[in-house]
Amino acid sequence: MTISKLAAALTALLALSACATQPEIPYDRNAEQSNKTIGLLTPGWPSGPTSFLASEPGQSFGLVGALIDAARQSNRDKDLEKIIAAHNLDLRAQFVTRLSANLESKGYKVVAVSADATRSSFAKKYPGAAEGIDSYLDVAVPIYGYMAAGIGADSPYRPWFAAGAKLVRANDAHVLMQDRVVYNTIGEAKNVITLSPDPQYAFPKWNDVEAAPDRAVAGMQDAADKSADTIANLLK
Amino acid sequence: MKSPLFLLPVLALAACATKPVPPPMVDLAAVHCESDLALGGATPVLFDPKNGKMTPGLIDGGAPCLAEKAGTRALYRVFTLPAAADSFVIDVRATPWANTILAPRVLMLDGNGRETRSATRADFTFRGQSLSTLLRSHDDERYLVVLSDSEMLGRTVSRIVEGVQTNMVFTPYAAVAYNTGTDRTNVMTLTPTGRVEVTLTPIKPDGK
Numbered sequence: 001m002t003i004s005k006l007a008a009a010l011t012a013l014l015a016l017s018a019c020a021t022q023p024e025i026p027y028d029r030n031a032e033q034s035n036k037t038i039g040l041l042t043p044g045w046p047s048g049p050t051s052f053l054a055s056e057p058g059q060s061f062g063l064v065g066a067l068i069d070a071a072r073q074s075n076r077d078k079d080l081e082k083i084i085a086a087h088n089l090d091l092r093a094q095f096v097t098r099l100s101a102n103l104e105s106k107g108y109k110v111v112a113v114s115a116d117a118t119r120s121s122f123a124k125k126y127p128g129a130a131e132g133i134d135s136y137l138d139v140a141v142p143i144y145g146y147m148a149a150g151i152g153a154d155s156p157y158r159p160w161f162a163a164g165a166k167l168v169r170a171n172d173a174h175v176l177m178q179d180r181v182v183y184n185t186i187g188e189a190k191n192v193i194t195l196s197p198d199p200q201y202a203f204p205k206w207n208d209v210e211a212a213p214d215r216a217v218a219g220m221q222d223a224a225d226k227s228a229d230t231i232a233n234l235l236k
Numbered sequence: 237m238k239s240p241l242f243l244l245p246v247l248a249l250a251a252c253a254t255k256p257v258p259p260p261m262v263d264l265a266a267v268h269c270e271s272d273l274a275l276g277g278a279t280p281v282l283f284d285p286k287n288g289k290m291t292p293g294l295i296d297g298g299a300p301c302l303a304e305k306a307g308t309r310a311l312y313r314v315f316t317l318p319a320a321a322d323s324f325v326i327d328v329r330a331t332p333w334a335n336t337i338l339a340p341r342v343l344m345l346d347g348n349g350r351e352t353r354s355a356t357r358a359d360f361t362f363r364g365q366s367l368s369t370l371l372r373s374h375d376d377e378r379y380l381v382v383l384s385d386s387e388m389l390g391r392t393v394s395r396i397v398e399g400v401q402t403n404m405v406f407t408p409y410a411a412v413a414y415n416t417g418t419d420r421t422n423v424m425t426l427t428p429t430g431r432v433e434v435t436l437t438p439i440k441p442d443g444k
């Protein structure tokens with residue numbers, strides 16, 4: 001991932017985290033009993049995984065340090081891409097399947113609706129009233145992968161996943177629910193639903209991720225699954 | 237005999253030692269409880285029609301106790317909701333208190349004290365380090381009761397918290413800033429007492 005791509009992802013992440021001005025709006029299922037069929041928009045999804053070190057040593061050394069950091073970041077991202085490719089992992093498809101199944105278990109009918117998958121935040125417009133669809137669920141995932149707060153074994157790489165979720169009424173785009181979920185947060189995220197990472201997916205050094213690719217993939221799947229379940233639970 | 241001065245470093249160390257934290261209260265067997273909620277003396281929740289407004293509360297050992305039909309006991313605190321014309325979001329939070337946090341649940345009551353709905357542990361999620369549930373306001377509801385969840389008392393929750401702090405090093409020629417990361421595990425015991433925050437945030441008519 002280049003500096004600009006990472007910056008865009010982090011900007012989107014900030015928009016999803018404590019800095020966001022969009023308020024959290026809970027769903028009131030009793031008041032929305034006619035909402036039975038949800039059009040699930042193709043989730044906004046990043047072009048690839050991110051392996052983020054929050055306190056890169058190069059940050060202290062100006063532009064040269066930033067370039068070195070970016071190169072190291074890019075190498076880690078490529079490592080993660082290779083691991084994902086080697087496992088034929090389609091995390092977005094898995095996320096959609098998990099989210100749909102959970103919503104259906106809560107009594108909703110879920111219909112896939114095509115949308116721009118490259119968006120990093122909520123859609124600007126919704127398809128409008130459509131036959132058989134009562135609401136649209138808009139999920140934007142600006143970032144996923146691994147994150148470590150610092151260098152050293154006491155601040156290991158852990159899975160990282162962030163998502164915004166918004167449910168709008170189909171006929172007038174009235175917001176019925178809006179919230180944000182982050183698996184493994186960094187810093188204070190007072191208004192975001194924060195999922196604590198599973199301790200079994202901790203890698204003291206980046207080399208440990210490469211040495212245990214199955215566990216690394218399982219960690220990302222765990223982050224995506226728990227985030228999908230949390231979003232579905234917002235509509236219970 | 238040696239001078240007693242040799243004891244000074246030991247005394248200094250003892251003075252610096254962390255005081256032991258008493259075990260959290262998790263048993264309500266000895267607490268006097270009533271079979272009905274006492275709605276008198278409820279705390280009014282602050283409301284600003286333009287911005288979110290938070291009202292703090294505390295459930296401590298002196299809080300009223302409810303003896304429930306199931307035989308369980310719960311400490312509680314009652315809040316009164318404003319009769320606002322606009323819809324608002326009610327955010328009920330239990331916030332950490334040392335290494336403990338209230339095991340929360342919520343009852344919503346109408347003006348006659350009748351229960352209209354509730355929020356149980358399945359409705360609470362962590363937002364930051366607080367346990368929170370969000371509810372949309374209902375016109376007929378006047379009381380919000382935050383209670384302890386007797387089935388959760390004494391259990392622990394473990395949370396991994398990551399952070400970054402910026403440090404400065406000053407040299408005769410320059411000041412250098414560098415970041416260090418922290419990764420720690422917070423373990424909190426769920427208790428019948430703790431700090432509570434109730435925040436009301438207006439919802440705009442378009443729902444945004």
